[in-house]
Amino acid sequence: MPRPELDDLDHTLLGLLQRDSTRTLAALGERVGLSPSAVQRRIERFRETGLVDRTVAVLDARRAGALLAVCLATLDRESRAEHERFRAHVLASSHVQQLYNVTGDWDYVVVLATTGVDEHRAVADAVLKDAPNLRRYSTMLVLDPVRATLDLPTRPAP
Incomplete structure (x- = not known):
């Protein structure tokens, strides 16, 4: 599966998700300048394309x-x-x-x-x-x- 095309907001959003995927859509949207629904659409695209493989809890x-x-x-x-x-x-x-x-x-x-x-x-x-x-x-x-x-x-x- 080819890598999806990503814009600057996608890169920023992916960085935020990798560091803490428990942030709310509203909190993520504030950080990247998007509405919660726009953030949700991008996250869904990341999942559908396989870029986001899974969401897990990382133990120390x-x-x-x-x-x-x-x-x-x-x-x-x-x-x-x-x-x-x-x-x-x-x-x-x-x-x-x-x-x-x-x-x-x-x-x-x-x-x-x-x-x-x-x-x-x-x-x-x-x-x-x-x-x-x-x-x-x-x-x-x-x-x-x-x-x-x-x-x-x-x-x-x-």
Whole structure:
């Protein structure tokens, strides 16, 4: 699906929504200079085009008591089918918070979220150690989530 055409108000509205989607339509409209109904139409367009994928509550990892781990994984064989098998296996776990296919020495970055070291060990074994076609993986436990955001740019920085 192609990216929808966005004007300056769309970019501003998307930034506001990414930082706090609980604002009322009236409050958003005041910030961008539109009526609440015009803001609602734009938000509906964002959803209909798939630009806004979903609206969620983002928990603070420390307050939630979560242990985050960044895992790097390399596969043995590079075929599309082998990548799909690996992805399907990893994505079957609810502990996989993020999965990225990347360039460089590693094939994937996997972010795991668990409730502690013991659970992490069990999950890492099940998700990564037992993954099909895995050559090797390395894990880095997150000691301090200094900045964790889901904000994405909608246009190049000036």
